[in-house]
Amino acid sequence: MKRLMLVAFSLLVVFSLVMSGCTTTPTAAAKVRVATDATFPPFEVVDEATKELTGFDIELMEAVAAKAGFEIEWVNTPFDTVITGVTQCDYDLAIAAITITEDRKKKMLFSDPYVPAGQIVVIRKETTDIKGVADLVGKTIAAQLGTTGEIEAQKIEGVTYKPYDTYDLAFLDLTNGQVDAVIADYPTALAFIGQNPDKIMLTGEVFTNEYYGIAACKTKTDLIEKINVALKELTDAKVIYDLEQKYLAGQ
Numbered sequence: 001m002k003r004l005m006l007v008a009f010s011l012l013v014v015f016s017l018v019m020s021g022c023t024t025t026p027t028a029a030a031k032v033r034v035a036t037d038a039t040f041p042p043f044e045v046v047d048e049a050t051k052e053l054t055g056f057d058i059e060l061m062e063a064v065a066a067k068a069g070f071e072i073e074w075v076n077t078p079f080d081t082v083i084t085g086v087t088q089c090d091y092d093l094a095i096a097a098i099t100i101t102e103d104r105k106k107k108m109l110f111s112d113p114y115v116p117a118g119q120i121v122v123i124r125k126e127t128t129d130i131k132g133v134a135d136l137v138g139k140t141i142a143a144q145l146g147t148t149g150e151i152e153a154q155k156i157e158g159v160t161y162k163p164y165d166t167y168d169l170a171f172l173d174l175t176n177g178q179v180d181a182v183i184a185d186y187p188t189a190l191a192f193i194g195q196n197p198d199k200i201m202l203t204g205e206v207f208t209n210e211y212y213g214i215a216a217c218k219t220k221t222d223l224i225e226k227i228n229v230a231l232k233e234l235t236d237a238k239v240i241y242d243l244e245q246k247y248l249a250g251q
Helices: 002-022 056-068 079-087 148-155 167-175 186-195 221-236 239-247
Strands: 030-036 044-046 070-076 119-124 140-144 160-164 181-185 200-203
Touching: 030 056, 030 079, 044 056, 056 070, 056 221, 056 239, 119 148, 119 167, 119 186, 140 148, 140 167, 148 160, 148 181, 160 167, 167 181, 167 186, 167 200, 181 186, 186 200, 221 239
Parallel strands: 030 070, 140 160, 140 181
Antiparallel strands: 119 181, 119 200
16 A cells, blocks of 8 residues: 555645746746947937836837847947947947948948938027038047047048037037037937927938948847847838837938
């Protein structure tokens, strides 16, 4: 009798082990570190009321993550640190109105482009002798550190270039007369003009052909592939179009 009970107990233990092996615990979504610089309206800013990140890029990245099946750990840091950090793989991804350039592509991966963005000159409304980039010679011009605006500013001979940690500060000094012009991405320039429509304005045409992309650490090829699939699905579903209408239309 005792032997039969022992056998029965042993069978029950084996059965329990087999069943537990068949039962799968839901796998938590992978956590991905995404760097941004929340000083680029309308793409990424900190909402003053909620203290949460918001903007075109923030909503886009959240939508991409949902499609691609990963969770985001946001890191808000200055733009030059965003670029350095994703280059050194301190961050998995970065989204911060980042222009895709050949030089950057040597150091990091990029998704397919999602928004066109060229450089343009912004001046004070009372300025009459700057009609475009060709008229910047002899002037003091500003841009943010690490941006393609800075790259273009440094290409112009005969100017005094003044770098800034953020475009907030660059445009503040423009309105206060501390610099003659700011070079910035077209969508970013429109956003800052929207904050000071009586003081600053665009001049000339967009003078570079650029696009924004999601940047990634060089080793994250699988992640970029998933992101590109997600971007295609979001484009087809008009989610990116809706974000453009929400954040960019009418600027």
